Amino acid sequence: MENNINKISSDELSLESVRESLISQEDTIVFTLIERAKFPFNSPTYDDDPSSSCVLSGSLVQFIVKETEILHAKVGRxxxxEEHPFFPDDLPPPLTPPHNYPQVLYPAAASVNINDTIWKMYFDKLLPLFAADGDDGNYGSTAECDLKCLQALSRRIHYGKFVAEVKFRDAPEDYGPAIRAQDRDALMKLLTFESVEEMVKSRVEKKAMTFGQEVTLNDKEEKVKYKVDPAIVSRLYGEWVMPLTKFVQVEYLLRRLS
Ligand SMILES: O=C(O)C(=O)C[C@]1(C(=O)O)C=C[C@@H](O)C=C1
Incomplete structure (x- = not known):
């Protein structure tokens, strides 16, 4: 079962419980990448200037993400x-009764949303690394897979807010002076654990091997094939997911005492 922070009250929050959630979210990220890799690149999905016969004002993927977010906003997502929209402007209010989420985060956390950066990273850097060249015409399904990847990455990266809150509560005497001095470098140093990062990279690579292994009944098959290159998943974490999670932590902490 997904380790959802909402089931954890503010008092039970610990570095261990938050890290457990990050570990569980790795599975979601690996599975969503595997699903996206079933389709080729399908470049018309990303065409900002679709043909004049098309009534969409942006790309198909923008349309799918925006319209899905409008629907999800109506049900209170x-x-x-834990959730951050990619297109926050003009979202409708929820139609569903309000849910009482435990007040774990400092209120200024709400202003931290780095989905623009995540969007660019996903489409400019990550997708070209793992989507095979080609066009099979399944643009709607492709955009739906992109949406799932983006949501999973956004959730994981913004989880940095919870990680930062725990770290602050565990050591206010260390973080307080750096926050008051608005010292980004000092905060980054305090919250970084290189040995944990190495473990995360190895684990996600192993998950990509385990979950994405092509299964055959031919035992003589010599070379095991993977649906998404495990080295790319490890690189995704090392170059983008963890640095962006740390960036969110710093942004959160800078606002923690304001
Ligand atoms: O586990 C932590 O302490 C985190 O801050 C999370 C995380 C990550 O993104 O996985 C980020 C920074 C640390 O250097 C190690 C790991």
Whole structure:
């Protein structure tokens, strides 16, 4: 079962419980990448200037993400402190009754949303690394897979807010002076654990091997094939997911005492 922070009250929050959630979210990220890799690149999905016969004002993927977020906003998705829309402007209010989320985060956390950066990273850097060249015409399904990847990455990266809150509560005497001095470098140093990062990279590579292994009944098959290159998943974490999670932590902490 997904380790959801909402089931954890503010008092039970610990570095261990938050790290457990990050570990569980790795599975979601690996599975969503595997699903996206079933389709080729399908470049018309990303065409900002679709043909004049098309009534969409942006790309197909923008349309799918925006319209899905409008629907999800109506059912209260973005009232959860774990969820961040990619197109936050003009979202409708929830039609569903409000949910009482535990107040774990400092209120200024709400202003931290780095989905623009995540969007660019996903489409400019990551997708070209793992989507095979080609066009099979399944643009709607492709955009739906992109949406799932983006949501999973955004959730994981913004989880940095919870990690930062725990770290602050565990050592206010260390973090307080750096926050008051608005010293980004000092905060980054305090919250970084290189040995943990190495473990995360190895684990996600192993998960990509385990979950994405092509299964055959031919025992003589010599070379095992993977649906998404495990080295790319490890690189995704090392170059983008963890640095962006740390960036969110710093942004959160800078606002923690304001
Ligand atoms: O586990 C932590 O302490 C985190 O801050 C999370 C995380 C990560 O993104 O996985 C980020 C920074 C640390 O250097 C190690 C790991």
């Amino acid at each position: 973005y009232t959860s402190p």
